[in-house]
Amino acid sequence: MIPVRGYEGATIAVLGLGRSGLTAARALRAGGAEVIAWDDGAKGREAAEAEGFTLRELSKPGALDGVATLITSPGIPHLYPAPHPAIAAAWRAGVAVDNDVGLFFRSLGWDDSAPRVVAITGSNGKSTTSALLHHILVEAGKRAHLAGNIGRGVLDLDPPEEDEIIVLELSSYQTELARSLTPDVAVFTNLSPDHLDRHAGFGGYFAAKRRLFAEGGPDRAVIGVDENEGLFLANQLQEAAVDDRVIRVASGKLEGPGWTVTARKGWLAETRKGRQVASVDLRDIAGLPGKHNHQNACCAWAAARSLGLGPREIEAGLRSYPGLPHRSQRIAERAGVAYVNDSKATNVDAAVQALQAFERIRWICGGLQKEGGLEALHPHLSCVAKAYVIGREAAGFALGLGQGVEVEVCGDMATAVAAAARDAQPGETVLLAPAAASFDQYDSFERRGEDFAARVAALD
Template identity: 45%
Template sequence: MIPVTTFDGRKVALFGLGGSGLATARALKAGGADVVCFDDNEARVAQAAGEGLATQDLRDLDWSDVAALVLAPGVPLTHPVPHWSVELARDAGVEIVGDVELFCRERRKQCPSAPLIAITGTNGKSTTTALIAHLLKALGRDVQLGGNIGTPVLELDPPQPGRHYVVECSSYQIDLAPTLDATVGIHMNLSPDHLDRHGSMENYAAIKERLVAGAKVAVVGVDDRLSSAIADRLELARKPVCRIAGEKELTNGIYARHGRLIEAHDGSQIEVALLGGIDSLRGDHNGQNAAAAFAALRALEIPAAQIAEALKTFPGLHHRMEVVEKKGRVLYINDSKATNADAAARALASFDRIYWIAGGRAKAGGISSLDEYFPKIAKTFLIGEAAQDFAKTLDGRVPFKISGTLTQAVQDAAAEAAEDGAAEIAILLSPACASFDQFPNFELRGAAFVDAVRALPNSGNTQEVA
């Protein structure tokens, strides 16, 4: 835990007692703050009270001596309407912050030299975060991994010299971190997401931009127009910027092309790493992820050759393009984290002959945007609530079977792939859907896929396990 001493002796109101909110309340109390907690969920309030935390309906609180409202990232700050606790804080002239902001203040107070690598973006940020942490650990660094990727940032070990923090930041967390000051700030890409919470694409992009604008070194993906404009603005403001790409060649920056990582300076190009053969880094999107990680470590003055060697050992992120087994010509790929069509597109682009398992609780737009990848799909096996609607989209264009359940889909795909003579086949779970019709979360859906694969006849006789 990182005790939050920057509010020692002062009253702090906290709303939202989920995982990160409860961790923040503990850290504030440990640092000497007089913290008062609340949540609309009575069970969470009871849990906090059971831990000895002070709880009170914040509507009954005297706000005249409150130093700050600490808001959990899942609670609306602006859109669709500010939460009632936000309105109370604003009326009282009280600042509103989140756990990432508290972490940044504590790092500045305790050990500002401890490197902070902060990562954001619509897609790819979790893989990039995990990749950077893996590379640093492989190279013998003291690494703390957390934020939006899993461990709440205030549950990490306290700052000290040489300790590297690798923190994934959602747009919600950035919105509550006005003084976020990473050593290296990474922005991957932008596509429409969370617009119900930010009101417009412009607002969403502006919040993402804050992370790199406040960093000592900005690493910015330029494969999309809005992100490229962020890089241009930072450069005009004379900020140190490294452009990265997975889909285009750059004159200056780091980009991936045909399984190679290229560093470009004024048009000159140097191959700095080979990605071909690293199954966990397949595809253009993973080329961008690798470019971001390489740029971040180079900004920390780590030699290129060491980074290139460490890339070969990356096992991949659980549930994101995760190689579960490789049996003969068949790869079993767990991409359960692909909960929308845009994320699924990245997986579909990475293989040439695919037996695709898709479906669940559909997002807006379904899978119609994936039609450019249909020629790669040998057959689709549909599961969950979306099966009938997806079947209508695929009808006459891609062979499909409504398998219904994930276990049945794995069995159906394995049986048909066994009759396929292609040199390499991917049985790919990339649902393009939320999991909530059949599973509580995408992690349990991915685990069920792994179990179903390993329950197949002769499973375990693998050439490769990730």
């Protein structure tokens, strides 16, 4: 655990006692703070009380008297669609509000042994990019740790040393609120509509991501520029056309003399000052199928180069990368049919990327539909032999797919897997890429992916 420094003797309140909240409470106490805590759920309160933390309902009048800072968990709304009552009370009382990511950055460097930190954000691909970069570093013999939205909580890490590298995956919930954001390298993969209720629209969502680059001023920024928001961000950070502090990443050709990493027709190419300095054929790397994973490879490549790794070291890491569970994960092959688990494709854009990775697909989709509808899927359904729709509102989801694809309303995973396996022909792929959240039927996208894998394993 990383003891949180700078709050010795101060009273700090912690709101939300899940993984990150309870770890923050422990780290604050280890650093000498007096901690009071609250969770709206009895389970969280019981866990904190068992560890000796004082409980106090933080939204009650006077509950924040004497409190220096309120630390809130990322899942708790702090502005939109409405602030949690305890956070609103903190604003009125003039109590600073922060989160565990802010505490993490605040606690680095107190003993002159700060590690290097790479922070990765974006709508899609940030988990794969983070895990891939961590894998590349470890394979190259570096002392590296993976934390944040993936792996361990940021404060659950052991106190880092100067020669270590910490790779953080950060969500918009985390970047929006952290009062300290000072990574050495910051990565922006891409942007597509997601979590719009928490950010009051697309502009607020982008603004939350942008804070990672605007607040701390990283030494180097890796920016995916396939969307206008990425182009805008890269342009804001660049002082000139040739500015090595910014590496632009794209799925097509880029103009200008700056530092770029691109993936075109399955080939990764690194260019500096108008000259190609490295290239890799990504098409035969099993752990990175499809254009979306080629973009992830480009982002990881650029970050690794920023940390001083050479092209051969990075390529070796790419080729040995096993892939992440629930993200284009090939889980089985039966009678010439591949079964791929991409349960993490929880929005339309992620599902489009998954669909583009395979040629003929038996597509399992559906769940809790997000804002924006399904129209953006329609131009990408030519590879779908048939869709098998799950979810409590499967019939409505099926209608949203339009007339361009054959659809079977299945309702649940067991029915969908059985139907897809019944219909699939050799050379086809049964793909779970829901284009929807899981919470209508599962606790998480992980549980949904595990159910898919279990149903595939149980096939005759």
